[in-house]
Amino acid sequence: MKRDKSPSELLEVKKAQETIFSNFSQLNSVEVPLIDSQNFVLSKDIVAPFHLPEKDNSAMDGFAVKHKDIADKKVTELKVIGRVGAENKSETYLNNGQAIRIMTGGEIPKGADCVVPFENTNSGPIRGFEYPNKVIINIPVNLGDNIRKAGLDYKKGSLVLKAGSLLTPPSLGVIASFGISNVPVIRKPIISVISTGNEVVMPGYDRKPGQIYDSNSFTISSAIKEAGGEVNLLNIVGDTKEDIESAILSCRNSDLIISIGGVSKGDFDLIKDVLLEKGEINFWGINMKPGKPLAFGSLNLEGYNVFQIGLPGNPVSAYVCFELFVRPIILKMLGANNIMRKKIKAKLTKDIVNNDGKRMYIRVKISEESNEFIAEIYNNQNSNILSSLVFADGLAICPEDCKVIKSGEELEVILLRG
Ligand code: AMP
Ligand code: MG
Numbered sequence: 001m002k003r004d005k006s007p008s009e010l011l012e013v014k015k016a017q018e019t020i021f022s023n024f025s026q027l028n029s030v031e032v033p034l035i036d037s038q039n040f041v042l043s044k045d046i047v048a049p050f051h052l053p054e055k056d057n058s059a060m061d062g063f064a065v066k067h068k069d070i071a072d073k074k075v076t077e078l079k080v081i082g083r084v085g086a087e088n089k090s091e092t093y094l095n096n097g098q099a100i101r102i103m104t105g106g107e108i109p110k111g112a113d114c115v116v117p118f119e120n121t122n123s124g125p126i127r128g129f130e131y132p133n134k135v136i137i138n139i140p141v142n143l144g145d146n147i148r149k150a151g152l153d154y155k156k157g158s159l160v161l162k163a164g165s166l167l168t169p170p171s172l173g174v175i176a177s178f179g180i181s182n183v184p185v186i187r188k189p190i191i192s193v194i195s196t197g198n199e200v201v202m203p204g205y206d207r208k209p210g211q212i213y214d215s216n217s218f219t220i221s222s223a224i225k226e227a228g229g230e231v232n233l234l235n236i237v238g239d240t241k242e243d244i245e246s247a248i249l250s251c252r253n254s255d256l257i258i259s260i261g262g263v264s265k266g267d268f269d270l271i272k273d274v275l276l277e278k279g280e281i282n283f284w285g286i287n288m289k290p291g292k293p294l295a296f297g298s299l300n301l302e303g304y305n306v307f308q309i310g311l312p313g314n315p316v317s318a319y320v321c322f323e324l325f326v327r328p329i330i331l332k333m334l335g336a337n338n339i340m341r342k343k344i345k346a347k348l349t350k351d352i353v354n355n356d357g358k359r360m361y362i363r364v365k366i367s368e369e370s371n372e373f374i375a376e377i378y379n380n381q382n383s384n385i386l387s388s389l390v391f392a393d394g395l396a397i398c399p400e401d402c403k404v405i406k407s408g409e410e411l412e413v414i415l416l417r418g
Pocket of ligand 1: 196214
C-alpha cells in the first residue's frame with residue numbers, strides 16, 4: 001500500500017461525522033402495541049416478571065413417574081392415577097408405584113422426577129381426557145429426563161431485553177411470553193425528503209425531453225425506513241428559490257430535513273441562499289469520493305428548530321452520503337446501542353488507484369473463500385452508476401493517503417446489509 005501525506009483543504013469525513021452526530025440525541029419514549037413494535041428500539045429494560053417456563057413441565061407426551069420405581073428394572077408396571085394436560089395445574093401427589101399420564105407442556109406432578117414417553121410403554125398416545133388404569137414401562141429413562149425446568153429460559157427478575165435493543169421477531173415473541181402487550185420504545189424520527197431539480201420527474205408522470213426520473217427519493221426514503229425512521233416524502237421541487245423555501249417551511253415539524261441535489265457547483269448558490277436566510281448552514285466539500293458536496297445546518301422555521309442535511313444529487317453520492325452521515329443519526333435518535341455499520345477486512349480482486357487524495361468508498365460485493373473475505377470491485381465506480389449500488393453489499397474504504405492498493409491486499413469494508 002503506497003501512502004501519500006499531502007494535506008487537503010477539503011473537510012475530513014470523520015470531522016464531518018463528528019460535527020453532525022454531536023447535534024443529535026435520543027428522542028422521547030412512547031408506548032406502542034407489541035404487534036407494531038418490530039424495528040423500534042426498546043427504551044426501558046424488560047425484566048422477567050416470572051420464571052419462563054413458569055413451572056417444571058413435560059417435554060414429551062407420556063407418563064410422569066418416580067425414577068426409583070423404574071430404575072434398573074427391565075419392565076415395571078405402575079398404577080395410573082390421573083392425567084395432566086398442557087392447560088392443567090397438577091394437584092395430585094405421586095406415591096410409590098404410581099404414574100400420571102402427562103401431555104407436552106403439562107406441569108410435572110409433585111413426587112414425579114422424570115417422564116417416560118409413550119413410545120417406551122405399552123400405551124399408545126391417547127386422545128382426550130382418558131387414561132389407562134395401568135401402564136407398563138418397557139424402556140426406562142434417566143432421572144430428570146424429559147422435564148423442562150422452571151426458569152431454564154429466563155429466571156424471574158432477570159434481564160430479558162436491554163434498553164437500546166432493536167426489537168426483532170424473536171424479541172417480540174419473548175416479550176409476548178411474559179404477557180406484555182404494550183412496549184416502551186423510542187419514537188421514530190420523522191425525516192422529510194425533498195428532491196430538487198428542474199430535470200427530475202416522479203415515476204408515473206410524463207417527461208419532457210431531457211428530463212430524468214427521480215431515483216433518489218426512492219433510494220433514500222427506503223433507506224430511511226430500513227434504518228427505522230419515518231419518511232415524509234415531498235413532491236419534487238423545481239430550482240427556484242420560492243419552491244425550495246415553501247417546501248422547507250412545510251417540513252418544520254420534522255426531526256430532520258434531507259434535501260437532495262442543488263449542492264454542487266451549478267446550483268449551489270440557490271439552495272445556499274434559501275438556507276442561509278433560514279438559519280446556520282455549513283456547505284462542505286468533503287474529502288471523499290463519491291459525494292464531495294454536502295450541506296449541514298440548523299434552520300429556524302417559524303419558531304421550529306430543524307436540522308437539515310443537503311445530499312448531493314448524483315444517486316451514488318446521495319446514497320453513500322446517506323450511509324455515512326444520515327443513517328447513524330437516525331439510529332442515534334432511535335437510541336440504538338450501536339449506530340455504525342459492521343466493518344470487515346476483505347481482499348481486493350483488482351488494483352485500486354487513488355489519484356486525487358480523497359477517501360474513496362468503492363462499491364464491492366463480498367464473498368467468502370477458504371475463511372477469507374473477498375471484495376469484488378464493480379467495474380464502473382462513477383457517481384451516477386446505479387447498477388454499482390444494486391451490485392454492492394459493501395463499501396471498501398480506500399484511505400486518502402493511499403495512492404495504489406494492489407489486488408490481493410486487504411481493505412476495510414463497510415457492510416451495507418445486516
Ligand atoms: P445536483 O446535485 O442537483 O447538481 O445533481 C447532480 C446530478 O444528479 C445531476 O446529473 C442530476 O440530474 C442528478 N440528480 C439530481 N437529483 C436526482 C434525483 N432525484 N434522481 C436522479 N438523479 C438526480
Ligand atoms: Mg440539481
